[in-house]
Amino acid sequence: MAAATLEEIRRRLRWFADEHAATISPLYSHLAGYAADDDEIAGLLTAADSTAADATLLFAAVARVLQAEPFHELTIYYPSLGGSYGPDGGxxxxxxxxVLEHADRIRELIATRVTQTNEVRRAALLYPAVSIAAKQAGKPVGLLEVGTSAGLLLGIDTFAYRYQTEQAGQLAAGPARSPVGLHCALALAPGATLPSIPRRLATAAKIGLDNRPVDLADEEQYAWLEACIWPDQPERLRLFGAAALAQRKSPPELVAGDAVTDLPTVAARVPAEVPLVVVTSNVLWLLDEDRRRAFLSALAALAADRPLWWVSHEGYRAALELLLPDRADLRPGTGEQTFGVLGLVRWSDGKSDATALARTAWHGERMEWLT
Known part of the structure; x- marks a missing residue:
């Protein structure tokens, strides 16, 4: 296992504070800014593999330890644990x-865990893209989520959606009485038109692939996923709990395996006559460029034998840049907050047809439609 250098870790923490969390998590932006200048705190991340040594892993490990001490004074800054204070001088x-008092336990978690989130609100971003693939397929589709964690996003067809638009008011989709209701602001880029969002998404099969699939029936694994949710965003925690409860009625099949080498075997579990939609959401940044290319090659090989679409919600460099190079509009400009890119790729006669559908907020609260 290769470790990131302290210099690289400090750079990642500074980037997280200034660009990623600045407008969406005052608590984590505040803490990451200080941690970037503190070698003792930042140095704890040297226990992780280089690709995983990220601010979110540090904060998840701290949150997990803090869960076990719910009356500690630090919880006053954690709304997820009942706190109500915003970041201040204390x-x-x-x-x-x-952190220093619990450094051994935190370092152990950093060394043995990876950040695993089942951000349920991302389903609102994925739903229009998967619906386009299903419409093109002309029949119910099979979903294969790579990097599925606990598989909550595989419930995409069971959630209720409300898309708030300037042009058409609120657009509704999904089962109206779903226990999981998601809201997403939907704006249009210049020249774009609103996507057609169907009321229903028909699926014929669901399966998830992850190198560490999460069993929500296991209390420790459940608690770790809770710890990965940013504490000053309690709505995310509520939706996670609602989706986890709903999943118990019809849990999807989750398979432990590698995103590249085990993809063909897992895909084969979906009947060959079922059009396959492979989904990734905030996963490919954990792979280096060679592995990303290998993942694309594996998708192309699958597409040679069956109808296949890839719906991606990733950073541009982690996914679509390999298929749609030189798209400056999909990269954050200087001083601009980072954003995700929703993409749809279909293969025909061995060639890929890739489309960037939207720029998105990372946690699903809004997107800007591009096409």
Whole structure:
């Protein structure tokens, strides 16, 4: 296992504070900014594999340890644990003291875990793209989510959606009485038109692939996923709980395996006559460029034998840049907040047809439709 250098870790923490979390998590932006200048705290991430040594892993490990001490003073800054204070002059000193007092346990979690989120709101981003693939397929589709974690996004066809638009008011989709209701602001880029969002998405099969699939019946694994949710965004925690409860009625099949080498075997579990939609959401950044290319090659090989679509919600560099190079509009500009890119890829006669559908907020709260 190769470890990231302290210099690289500090750079990642600074980027997280200034660009990724700045407008969506005051608590984590505040803490990451201080951690970037603190070698003792930042140095804990050297226990992780280089690709996983990220601010979110540090904060998830701290949150997991804090869950076990719900009356600790630090919880006043964690709304997910009942706190109501925003970041102030006392936040960092209290956080730093807590982390150093529990450094061994936190380092152990960092060394043995990876950030695993089942951000349910991302289903609102994926739904229009999967619906386009299903319409092109002309029949119910099979879903194969790579990097599925606990598989909650495989419930995409069971959630209720409300898309708020300037042009057409609120667009509704999904089962109206679903226990999981998702809201997403849907804006249009210049020249774009609103996507056609069907009321229903028909699926014929569901399966998830992950190198560490999560069993939500296991209390420790469940608690880790909760710890990965940013504490000053309690709505995310509520939706996670609602989706996890709903999943118990019809749990999907989850398979432990590699995203590249085990993809063909897992895909074969979906009947050959069922059009296959492979889904990735905030996963490919964990792979280096060679592995990303290998993943695309594996998809192309599958597409040679059956109808196949790939719906991706990733950063541009992690996914669509390999198929749609030189798209400056899909890269954040200087000083611009980072964003995700929703993509749809279909293969025909061995050639890929890739489309960037939308720019998105990372956690599913809004997107800007491009096509």
């Amino acid at each position: 936040t960092w000193p209290l956080f730093r003291t807590f």
